[in-house]
Amino acid sequence: MDFKLTEEQRALKLAFEDFFREEMKQAPETTGGLEALLASEESWKFHRTLGKKLGEKGWLSRPWPKAYGGCDAPIVEQQLFNEVRAKYRAPGVDPWGVEMFAPTVLIGGTEEQKKRILPPIAKGEVHYCQGWSEPNAGSDLASVRATAFKAGDYYIVNGQKIWTTGAHFADHIFLLLRTDSSSRRNAGLSVFYCQKDLPGIEVRPIQYMNGKHVYNEIFFTDVKIPEANRIGQEGEGWGLTRETMNFERSGIGYFAGAKTVLAELVRYVKNTERDGKALSENPLVRQRLAKLYRDIELGIALSYMGAWTQHKGNAMRAVTMASMAKVYGTELNQRLATAATEAMGLYGQLEQSDWAPMGGSMIDAFQMAIGMNIAAGSSEIQRNLIAWVGLMLPRTK
Amino acid sequence: MDLDFTTEQNTFRESVSRFLTNECPFDKVRQLEESAQGYAPDLWPKMADLGWFGMSFPEAYGGFGGEFMFTVILQEEIGRACFPSPFFSTVIQCGLTILAGGTEEQKKDLLGKIFDGSLIMALAQYEEEASYLPTGIRMRAVAQGDRVVLNGTKMFVMDANIAHKLIVVARADPGITLFLVEAKAPGITCSKMPTIGMDNCCRVIFEDVRISQKEVLGQPGKGWEVLEKMAPKATVAKAAEMVGGCKGAIDLTVRYAKEREQYGKPIGSYQAIQHFMANMALAYETGWSYLYKVASMIDADEDFSVEASVLKSAMDENAKFISERACHIHGGIGTAREADIGLFFRRAKAFSTLMGDTDYHDNKVAEALLKGLPDLT
Numbered sequence: 001m002d003f004k005l006t007e008e009q010r011a012l013k014l015a016f017e018d019f020f021r022e023e024m025k026q027a028p029e030t031t032g033g034l035e036a037l038l039a040s041e042e043s044w045k046f047h048r049t050l051g052k053k054l055g056e057k058g059w060l061s062r063p064w065p066k067a068y069g070g071c072d073a074p075i076v077e078q079q080l081f082n083e084v085r086a087k088y089r090a091p092g093v094d095p096w097g098v099e100m101f102a103p104t105v106l107i108g109g110t111e112e113q114k115k116r117i118l119p120p121i122a123k124g125e126v127h128y129c130q131g132w133s134e135p136n137a138g139s140d141l142a143s144v145r146a147t148a149f150k151a152g153d154y155y156i157v158n159g160q161k162i163w164t165t166g167a168h169f170a171d172h173i174f175l176l177l178r179t180d181s182s183s184r185r186n187a188g189l190s191v192f193y194c195q196k197d198l199p200g201i202e203v204r205p206i207q208y209m210n211g212k213h214v215y216n217e218i219f220f221t222d223v224k225i226p227e228a229n230r231i232g233q234e235g236e237g238w239g240l241t242r243e244t245m246n247f248e249r250s251g252i253g254y255f256a257g258a259k260t261v262l263a264e265l266v267r268y269v270k271n272t273e274r275d276g277k278a279l280s281e282n283p284l285v286r287q288r289l290a291k292l293y294r295d296i297e298l299g300i301a302l303s304y305m306g307a308w309t310q311h312k313g314n315a316m317r318a319v320t321m322a323s324m325a326k327v328y329g330t331e332l333n334q335r336l337a338t339a340a341t342e343a344m345g346l347y348g349q350l351e352q353s354d355w356a357p358m359g360g361s362m363i364d365a366f367q368m369a370i371g372m373n374i375a376a377g378s379s380e381i382q383r384n385l386i387a388w389v390g391l392m393l394p395r396t397k
Numbered sequence: 398m399d400l401d402f403t404t405e406q407n408t409f410r411e412s413v414s415r416f417l418t419n420e421c422p423f424d425k426v427r428q429l430e431e432s433a434q435g436y437a438p439d440l441w442p443k444m445a446d447l448g449w450f451g452m453s454f455p456e457a458y459g460g461f462g463g464e465f466m467f468t469v470i471l472q473e474e475i476g477r478a479c480f481p482s483p484f485f486s487t488v489i490q491c492g493l494t495i496l497a498g499g500t501e502e503q504k505k506d507l508l509g510k511i512f513d514g515s516l517i518m519a520l521a522q523y524e525e526e527a528s529y530l531p532t533g534i535r536m537r538a539v540a541q542g543d544r545v546v547l548n549g550t551k552m553f554v555m556d557a558n559i560a561h562k563l564i565v566v567a568r569a570d571p572g573i574t575l576f577l578v579e580a581k582a583p584g585i586t587c588s589k590m591p592t593i594g595m596d597n598c599c600r601v602i603f604e605d606v607r608i609s610q611k612e613v614l615g616q617p618g619k620g621w622e623v624l625e626k627m628a629p630k631a632t633v634a635k636a637a638e639m640v641g642g643c644k645g646a647i648d649l650t651v652r653y654a655k656e657r658e659q660y661g662k663p664i665g666s667y668q669a670i671q672h673f674m675a676n677m678a679l680a681y682e683t684g685w686s687y688l689y690k691v692a693s694m695i696d697a698d699e700d701f702s703v704e705a706s707v708l709k710s711a712m713d714e715n716a717k718f719i720s721e722r723a724c725h726i727h728g729g730i731g732t733a734r735e736a737d738i739g740l741f742f743r744r745a746k747a748f749s750t751l752m753g754d755t756d757y758h759d760n761k762v763a764e765a766l767l768k769g770l771p772d773l774t
Contacts, residue, residue, distance in 0.1 A: 001406065001466065002399045003693035009398060076398055259772065266766055286763035287756075293766050294707045294759075301686035308400035324679045380672070387671035390678055391651050394666040 003304065005080075012077060016084035019057070023050055024088050029359065035214050035368050037091045037166065044169050048127065050092030055124030060098050064106060068114055069122045075311040079252055079304060086256035096166070097121045097128035100244050101174045104191065108232035108240045117193070129170035129196070131161040131218065132241075139374075139381045141176070142186040142238065146220060148177040155179070155192065155230065157200075157223040163375070167203050167216040170196055176241050179234050186238035191231040198223050210351065210367040245377070246319060250307040254329025255299035258336050261365070262292055265340050268357055279343060288339045295332050302328065320390035327382040334369035341366050400689075402470075410470045416447065417478035423737040429481045430595040434559055436482045445514025450488045454496065458508040464696040465630065469637045469688065476641025477648075479740040481596065483517050483556040489634045490555075490627065491518035491564055498575065498615035498623030507562075507577075519560035519580070521551035521601055522624070529753045531573060531621045536603070538567040538576060540610070545569070545576065547584075547606040553750075557587050557599035564614060565603070571618030582606050594747020629705035632752040633691055636705075639712040639748050640688050643681040646723040646741040650674065653727055653738075664726070673722050680715040687711065703765045706758035713755040716745035 005013065028042045037047045054060050063078045064070025085093065093099065102121045105113055120126040137143045146159025157177060167173065173196050180188030196203070200223035208214045232240045266289060269279040279285050306321030340362040341348030352360035373379050387393045402410070420440055421429070429437055444450065453468040454460025468489070475484065488511060495507050510516035526533050536549030547567060557563060557580060565576045580587070584606035592598045615623055654665030654674065664670050691708050694701040720742040724731035727738050749755060 001402050001689050001693060002697075003690045004697050005398055270767065280767050286767070287759050289766055290710070290759040290762035293762055294710050297704070297707050298683040298687045298711055301690040302683045304398075304690075305400060305682070305686040308398075312401070320678075321682070324682055327675075328679055328683065383672045383675035384668070386675035386678055387665075391647075391665075391671075391674055393651070393654060393671050393674065394663050396662060396666040 003301075009077065009080060013080045013084060016059075016081055020084055020088035020090045023053065023092075024090055027090070035208070035212065035364070036089075038169060038214050039212065043091070047091035048124070050090065051094060051124030051127070053124075054092045055122060058122070060093060060124055061102070061118070061122035064102065064118070064122070068106065068118045075250075075307045076304075079250055079307040082250070083252045083256045083300075086253040087260050089257055089260055092124070094121070094124070094127045096130045096170070096174070097126060097172070100130065101128050101193065104174070104240060104244045105231055107243055108191065113228070113231065126171045127166070127169065128172045128174055128193070129164050129167040131164060131173045131175035133161060133163045135160060135162050135217075139378045141241070142189075144176050144178055144189055146175070146177050147181065148175075148179050148190065148192060148225065149181070150179070150227070150234075153227050154224045155227065157192075157194075157220045157225055160217060160219050162217040163206075163215050164203075164218050165215045165375070167196065167218055168205060168213065172196055173201075173218070174231075176237055179237075183235070188235050189237035189241070190234050191237040191240050192225050193229050193231065194223070194225045198225070200224075208367070208371065210364055212364075214371075246315075246322060250303045250310065250322065251325025251329040252300065252303040252307070254325070254333055255296050255303060258292075258296050258299075258329075258333055261336060261340070261361075262289070262296060264358055265289070265292075265336075265343070265362075268340075269343060272357070274345070285343050288343065292332075292336055292339060295328075295335070299325070299328055299332055316389055320386055323377075323382040323385040323390075326376065327379045327386075330369065330372040331379060333365065334373060337362050337365035337369050406466060406470060409467055410474060412447070413449070413471055413474040414477070416443075417474060417480050421478060421480055423479065423740060426479050426481060426740060427735075433589075435556070435589075435595065435597040436559060441482065441517075442514045444482070444484070445512065449484070450492070450514065451508075451512035454492065454508060454512070458496070458504045459512050460508070465633075466689075466692045466696055468634055469692040472634045472637035473641035473644075473688075476638035476643075476744075477645040479642065479645065479744060483519070483559060483597070485631075485635065485638070486520060486556040486560070486597075487511055487516070487518045489631050490520040491562075493627040493630055494520065494564055494575065494623055495614065497626035498619065500615060503577075503614060516562065517556065517560045518562045518564065519554050519557040519599075521554045521557065521563045521565045521578075523551065523553045525550060525552055527552065529757050534566050534568055534573050534621075536565070536567040538565075538569040538574060540570065541607075543610055544607045545610055545612070547576065547578065547603040547608065549603050551601045551603070552598075553590065553592075554587075554599045554601045555751075556597045557601045558589055558597055563601070566620055566624065569617055573620040574617045575614035575620040575623060576608060577612045577614050578606065578608055582608070592747055593743045595743070596747055628752060629702045630695065632705045632709045632758075633688070633695065633701070635748055635752045636684075636708045636712040637688055637692075639716045639745065640681070640684050642741050642744055642748070643677075643684065643712075643716055643719045646720050646738060647674070647677055647681055649738050649741075650677070650723040650726050657728070670726060673726065677719045677722055680719055684708075684712050684715045703762060703770065706753070706761040706765075709753060710755050710758040710762065713749040713758075716741075717749060720745040 061070040062073035105117050148155040148157045174193040179190040200221045202219045203216050205213050205216050272279045303325045306325050309321050310318040344357045347357050350356035351363055388395050451460035452463045453465045456462040492511050539546050560580045563578045563580050565578050584604045586602040587599050590598045655663050657664050691704045723738050724742045730736050731738050
């Protein structure tokens, strides 16, 4: 076993470093973290601009097969890209289009669909949002109720989706819909995508607890989606969606991003005095920093091991490792934000303002952490998966 | 990057695992623990014959020149089997100390004997204050003619009761110095301390113990530097044993949770149990992944001192959490001396105190962090 990068991998990492270091000089102040893509028109614009530049370099589609504009990049290289991007807390990669929908199309799409749908994603020209969650469904994704019924070349879609992050900016949405009215649970579901501005689609904002516009609810009233926009066979959407869930969930982003935040926190405690001493001299603060650094380091090693497992095609173990990285990574970011805001004392409660240490980013992260622990399968769902798939403990129905 | 073990590494792990399972099942582990010697004298030469002791040492001194990774794998398997032996004190602590600081002659002589199983050694470092720092060394070594006279008390000296030779850390004229002392030399009194890990921790009293001036390991006054060279590797080796212990505890608990029924269902089907076990598995996988990252760094000759501290701190906490939960999930039987799972719980506590405890390592990490780590600027 050898964790050391090869010369080529090292060179590749440096190329990523050079790119992001240079580009992030232009970043608006609000950049950093998933939610920050959506913080303002300005940050969304920066996200799209950077996405196009990444598209020109071919870096959005590196893991895809060569036939569709990719370069079959091994997952370890993709891991390096994600690590460096997270380190710079750089936007530019559409997490829904690039990391979820494109792989879904690669697996379940027809040749025609691949040629139509993939190039704009690879070039960073279109951005997606994800229509999975519904009211009252929560993490129980199989309880989808929104319907799509066939009428000639079209499906007529009715229903509601919720917690749709970024729907207010996205160009397209991909959906899991019930195509068989008599079906239950995970049977009779199908995958679709459509433009977000079709007649009958209404997007209404939901404010996050920090007052920011991150997610939305979306209403579909007799929306006509062409049959050509159904991915995979009708009624077989559940299997395809489960595969989508497993793409690239090594979670390196949680850890590399956390490291950058920790570096900022270290600067803060060194430069902030209380009781005539730097905070960095406070043993309790020092202990918190050490434990956070430790947990980040372990997370990075875990995510490399997980990526390697995917690379080797060990599917069951890869699912477990992905769930581990998800739960460990999101909860680590929660601990980081909690520790940071606690070290700031009274200032730790300040939202973005001139008074707020670290630009108020930590109180934002403190609030966003709750959402991150729920999104993409709550921590409890991840723990269930680890127990069932990883430890093969009995599953009671 | 290649995160698969090599065929050689896999074969080695399998052979170690097979040996330990066959030769020392948990029942025998408990018998050995209770015995005065605390190890299996019949298995020790067999281990030597299998080449375990010289595995990661240079060929020039009779070793096999293998990567440190092999020792890490061995320690992991030893931890999984809760196998009691003087391997850590003799080969890791003393072997690495001799390699780091001994003269050529001492290396050839002592390491050769360690590798062939004829020499058991113990490191006498800690004293009554139980400090991991150089300030904790108070014992004096006073020169008298061509002799050195040792007076003082060493505590928590692992395997001193069965050792042939001790490496004694004492303050001499030029500073902290390492002395090679026959374990049965006149003036030495050794008694076992009743530690939770039952790992032959001893109190060793030195009363006017006279040794030759020549019995200095390496250079006089350089003792602490040598120990500092040994410590990170020994820390990683101890952490590897803890990683293996976590795996052993989880395996036993998974098996138990599938078999044991309550309210008509296996307890492993209840979410309360499943979520705890998921947390245990997660703690283990993070520690395991990081262990092999650090082992890779050692073999690539990179500076891994901060990483060794990160690893030990993590394993102290992970082993505590995993073994405590494992006992709890076993219910009443998990608290009985006869239960195998308790072996892991007791070791987790004992090992957390060895080669620096959690606070000691957290402090080292914090210092490095505040001084500025390369990837954190």
